[in-house]
Amino acid sequence: MPAISKSTRPGAGNLKDRVTKMPHGEREHFPHPPIFRFTSGIYSDCNELKAGAQDVLKSDYPRYSRFGTPVTDAVEHELTHLERGYGSLSACSGLAAITSVLLSFLRPGDRMLITRSVYEPVRRYVMTYLSRLGISATFLSSREFTQLERYVTENTTLIYVESPSSNVFEVTDIEVVAQFAKLRGIVTIMDNTWSTPLLLNPLRYGFDVVIHSASKYLSGHSDAIIGTITTTEQYYNPLRRYLIASGMCAGGEESFSLYKGLKTLALRLTAQQKTTQGLTEMLTAHPAVRRVVSPVLPAHTDHEVFRKYYQQGNGIFSFAVTKPKDSQRDVFLRRLAHFKLAYGWGGTESCIIPFSAPDWLPESDGLSFFRISVGIEEEGMLKTELSTALLELM
Structure with missing residues (x-):
């Protein structure tokens, strides 16, 4: 009977330590962040009102809830710690996180390379809606991702990897992909839902953006629809601006479910x-x-x-x-x-x-x-x- 082998390469370390040592910031007297049920913060004067409406880069409260709430801030802080990134963002679903990232980077005439066994709704979105915008895609096997020079063209601007992929679990050599893409200025995105941040941190291998359908392992109780994006410093502010502009924000209740699930x-x-x-x-x-x-x-x-x-x-x-x-x-x-x-x-x-x-x-x-x-x-x-x-x- 085949045995399950252990990795020959250091991974995320002790899983329990990775979670229990998450920082708690200014919430030292309370075990959980609060859920504030609101749409808009209350402002003291018109100058503050104007500043709040322009707060797209997460300064202080009060703000409009689409810009974030205390509980979404808390869960984004924890995901940044776990994925070892610069910053994290939450979206109203895993698919919303994926489509938001794609639309943030891709323009008409661009071409992307993507995992052939990708999550079916992502394939459908790429083939139906992105194609209407003049964005083309080539679907690659895990082996073909090690031969990128055969598939990259002048208008290839983005590589999207889901690994291990849906249902059949193709595993892409992401270090090879990241090194190739860095030399050519191609943005790299990875759906890391299968792994969770405890089993793999793609940013450590050179990827630019990591996405999770946090409805799965991260929240862990099948009671929340929510997605997360963790990124390097270069892409954090542009992605946050897009999420705010498109209204793809996560709700407080879902964020709280995710926060508890991480524990x-x-x-x-x-x-x-x-x-x-x-x-x-x-x-x-x-x-x-x-x-x-x-x-x-x-x-x-x-x-x-x-x-x-x-x-x-x-x-x-x-x-x-x-x-x-x-x-x-x-x-x-x-x-x-x-x-x-x-x-x-x-x-x-x-x-x-x-x-x-x-x-x-x-x-x-x-x-x-x-x-x-x-x-x-x-x-x-x-x-x-x-x-x-x-x-x-x-």
């Missing part, structure tokens, strides 16, 4: 990774399972690249079975009482979703794929339930 992130991620290791080992040996897809496993195409950057995995993986009848598939899913049929992932409850393998995935003909997000339920119970339910597909 247990290391504990959850450690527990989920341990259970995932047990599940992938069980599935690898299960007679109904044809393939387990995880970059943590040596059989994955990008396993060696994964080992370059990671000390451990997380709680997400996929597996494939011989394509069943729809009725068999439905019976299998109904047997999974503790695996919710849900698109979300990274929360405390385990989830499962079927998906169609991309055309380029080798040896996928005749197979049906499922993605699992492991929660914090007891490992033995999940293994027994999943193993038993899979007998319906034999």
Whole structure:
């Protein structure tokens, strides 16, 4: 049975320490930042009113809430610390964070390079809406990202990487990408949602902007839609101006959920990774399972690249079975009482979703794929339930 290997390269260090040592700034007498439910601050005179309306670079309160609130300030401070960046920004969803960053940098006539197995809504946005603006995209495999000289043209201005990517977990050698892009003045963006800041800090390898769908692991309880952006000093103010101008701000309640989730992130991620290791080992040996897809496993195409950057995995993986009848598939899913049929992932409850393998995935003909997000339920119970339910597909 293939073992889950440890990284040969130093990563984020002790996960627990990374979170419990987060600075608390001026909130030393209180465990949490306050939630102020307001639209506009109250000003003492017209001069202050005018200054507040022009406050696009986060000076003092009072301000209009679209410019930020005490709780969004607090959560942005914590994300900056965890991602080791210059500054962070919050948006109303992970997708809003992504589209805001793309629109901040791209202009008509520009061309971008992007991960081929990127989150499907991002692909749809790029192909539908950015293309209307005259912005083109080339979708690359993880291997093609190591051959960028073949794909970069004079109008290539941005590289967008999601790694490990959605469902099939392609892992890009981001250090190679960053070094290439720096020499040519190309902006580099990375969706780091899979990793969280505890497993990987892309800015340390030369990336310019890091994005999270904080609805996933960061908030951790499937109760908030929110996105975050962490950036270098060069791009912080321009991105903040765009977020304010476009109204893509995060709400106070969502920001507070994210703030609380960060406090247990290391504990959850450690527990989920341990259970995932047990599940992938069980599935690898299960007679109904044809393939387990995880970059943590040596059989994955990008396993060696994964080992370059990671000390451990997380709680997400996929597996494939011989394509069943729809009725068999439905019976299998109904047997999974503790695996919710849900698109979300990274929360405390385990989830499962079927998906169609991309055309380029080798040896996928005749197979049906499922993605699992492991929660914090007891490992033995999940293994027994999943193993038993899979007998319906034999």
